[in-house]
C-alpha cells in the first residue's frame with residue numbers, strides 16, 4: 001500500500017480559535033486521548049453498519065506511550081461513537097466487550113509519518129475498511145489514507161468520501177450534485193492508484209449533503225461507494 | 235494573509251478583536267456562537283479548578299493528585315497570594331486531567347492548566363469578573379493558532395516547548411490584555427514567554443501526563459504572569475516575535491526522539507522514573 005507521507009511543512013492550517021482553547025475533554029492527553037478518540041470516531045463512519053471487529057495498529061508515540069495516555073480507551077470510545085468529552089470514555093473497553101465488539105491492538109512501524117499515527121481496520125459482516133490517520137496535537141487530527149488512497153479528512157467540516165471508477169467527468173458530475181444541493185465545497189482531493197482503475201475523492205463541504213443526493217450519488221454506475229464523515233471539531 | 239505576531243503588534247485596538255474577526259471570516263461562524271462557546275469553556279475551566287483544589291485522590295498512574303490541594307492549604311510563608319493562587323489553579327486543572335477528569339485543552343491537555351491558572355488566577359486575585367475574561371481567552375486561542383501555523387502543538391513533535399511553551403505564550407498575552415495591554419505588549423509578552431521555554435524537553439515518566447507535567451503547569455503559569463508583567467512595564471523581546479517561533483520550530487527539529495514524549499529520555503530515563511513506569515504498568 002502506498003503510504004502518503006503527511007506534509008511535514010504545512011502544519012496545522014485548518015485550526016480555529018475553538019481548537020486552541022478546547023476541546024472540552026476527558027484527560028489526560030489531547031493528542032493521545034481526545035485526538036485518538038476523534039480519529040476512531042471518523043473511522044467508524046467509513047462503515048455503513050457499526051463494526052464487529054476493530055484492529056488498531058499503533059505507530060510511534062501511540063505505541064510507546066499510548067497506555068499511559070488512555071489511547072486504547074479513547075480509540076475504543078471513538079469506534080463506539082463517543083466524543084472526547086464523553087464521561088463513559090474511561091470504561092470504553094468494557095463497553096465494547098459488553099456490546100460484542102472485538103477490539104485488538106498491535107504495534108506497527110509505518111516509517112517516516114507523524115509520531116501519533118494509528119491504522120484502524122474495521123470490519124463487519126459485509127465490509128472491511130482500513131483507515132490511517134494522525135493526531136497532530138491539541139486534539140487536531142488528519143486521516144490521510146483510506147484503503148490505500150491518499151485523502152484529507154480533518155473533521156473540521158463534514159467530508160464526503162467517494163470511491164469511484166476513474167472515468168472522465170466524474171468530478172464534474174459529483175460537483176454538480178453538491179452544487180444542486182446548495183452546498184459549498186471547501187476542499188477537494190482526488191487520488192487514484194492507476195489510470196482507469198479506482199479512485200477516491202475526499203470532499204470537505206460546508207454542510208452535510210441531503211440523504212437523497214447521497215443516494216443518487218451511490219446509484220451512479222461509476223460510483224462504488226459513498227460515505228459522509230461528520231464534523232468532529234468544534 | 236493570516237495575521238502573524240509581528241503584524242498583530244502593529245495594530246491598534248484590542249489584539250483579541252483582530253484575531254476574532256479573522257477567525258469568524260475563516261470559519262463563517264457567528265461571533266455570538268464563538269463567544270458563547272468560550273464562556274462554556276471558561277465554566278469548565280473553573281469547575282476543574284474547583285474540583286482539583288479539593289480533590290486529593292491519586293491519578294491514573296498514582297504519581298500525582300494531591301499537590302494542588304497541598305499547596306492551596308499550606309501556610310503562605312512568602313506572603314505572595316498571587317503566585318500561590320496561580321500555581322495552585324494550574325496544578326488543580328492538571329491533576330483533574332491526570333485523573334481522567336473533564337478539562338479544557340489549552341492548547342493541549344498536558345498544558346491545560348497554564349492558561350486558566352494564569353488568567354483566572356490573576357482575575358480572582360484582582361476581583362475581575364468572568365465576563366472580562368472572554369476576550370483574553372480569545373486572544374490566548376489566537377496566539378495558539380499563530381504558533382500552530384509553524385509547529386505541531388504536541389510534545390511528540392518538538393518537545394514540551396511546543397506544549398507548555400505555547401500555553402505560556404497564550405497565557406502571557408491573555409493576562410497582558412486583561413490588564414489593559416496594547417496588541418504590541420500582548421505579542422511581546424507571548425514572545426518573552428516563548429523564548430524562555432525554548433528547549434524544554436518532553437520526558438514524562440512512564441509516558442503518563444503526570445511527572446513533570448502537573449507541577450510544570452504550576453511553574454509556567456507563573457512564568458506567563460512574569461512575562462505579562464515585563465511586557466506591561468514596556469520590556470520588549472529583542473528578537474522579533476515571529477522569529478522566536480521559528481527558533482522554537484528549529485529546536486524542535488533538533489530534539490532527539492527520546493526527548494519527545496516517548497518516555498525514553500530525561501526524567502523518564504532515571505532509575506526511579508523507570509521503576510515507577512514498571513510499577514504503573516504492573517498495576518494495569
Ligand code: SF4
Nearest residue numbers: 344389394397436447
Ligand atoms: S512533558 Fe510532555 S506530556 Fe508533559 S506537559 Fe510537557 S509536552 Fe505534555
